[in-house]
Amino acid sequence: MQFDWSTLGAKPPTALVRARNLSHHALQWVAKAARANLEARPDDAHVSLSWDSGRAAFLSQPLPAGSAEVRVGFSLRRFALVLLRNNRDLDEFELGGRKDASVAVWFDSAMRTLGLKTASEVDQPYSLPSLPVTRGSAYHVSGETDAFGELARWFDMGADLLADIIAANPTAGPVRCGPQRFNMSAVIAVDAGGTEPARSISVGLSPGDEHYAQPYVYVCPAPRLKPADLPLIAAPGQWHLKDFVAAVATGEDILLHPEPAATVAAFVNTAIDIGRERLGNL
Known part of the structure; x- marks a missing residue:
């Protein structure tokens, strides 16, 4: 891929803070799924993600779901959790206007359907800055x-x-x-x-x-x-x-x-x- 620099700068770099904070928090759902389903490695490499430019999404490593290759991801452009099976889009869940409690219900149900361990109760070994969504508010993405x-x-x-x-x-x-x-x-x-x-x-x-x-x-x-x-x-x-x-x-x-x-x-x-x-x- 040869990046087209003319596409960059439509919004000033300093105008991305709120979108970045919301995305950083939403991304943790993908990391939790990986932590729940992949064998732990000392350097935490099992929760590292890949960037899919076509989908504008961060994707997990393949999760153990039988013979199929299943990945979970977070789409920045759509601000949604995504599920992939054999590199085909399987399902997605838009996060805008939803609380983490609602996200947990959908995400855990999707994990169980795919034969995977649920992720909502996984504790991360680090903390992120506090946001309204971490205190029970919905993901407010209007204007972002x-x-x-x-x-x-x-x-x-x-x-x-x-x-x-x-x-x-x-x-x-x-x-x-x-x-x-x-x-x-x-x-x-x-x-x-x-x-x-x-x-x-x-x-x-x-x-x-x-x-x-x-x-x-x-x-x-x-x-x-x-x-x-x-x-x-x-x-x-x-x-x-x-x-x-x-x-x-x-x-x-x-x-x-x-x-x-x-x-x-x-x-x-x-x-x-x-x-x-x-x-x-x-």
Whole structure:
């Protein structure tokens, strides 16, 4: 897929906060289904999701439902839970105007019908920011349709960017979408397998969080780089130093450039090179 940058920016990146928070909460239904039905892995990889650009949806890994391949997902564009069997749309449940209690009834019934374990009582090993919907209100999505679509386009862009990064870096792992942070990323291994401590560089897209109230692209080496003497990084990049050390390019800064595709690619590749050089000196 070659992302069409002309489709991005219909809504300002900073106007997506409410849509992002609602989507982040709704996504937890998919993560709960995976947690209930898949064997646990220490790195929580069993609850990682994939991004389906055609459906504008986050999808679970295949769930054990007999001979069929069943996935559950959350469609950003339709703001709905979706069920797939053998990659065909099976059912969906629009969340707008509904409370989580109603969602639980439908979702658990659907899980049982498919021969899967129910998900509504699953506890997540993390907490999310409190929202009215978490306190019993319905999902109020009025006026957010365009924002949901814009968020989906940011994730499309991220998927396209990460596909190029993986193609150019043989030690990069697959794209994983994390329900806790609501981001998509790929990890480039710097050390050979089994080396301790492992060094790596995570490249990803966040739709926004407590640090930036807008989508941003990041390049985050591990172990954490020392903030002192980090080299200057060209616009639209900047160094983020609070809670984590990473090169970051915000949505607003990215869209200021007349050639955003080339600009973002250059930023990411430069930041990866810096990360490799600095990690090599640890």
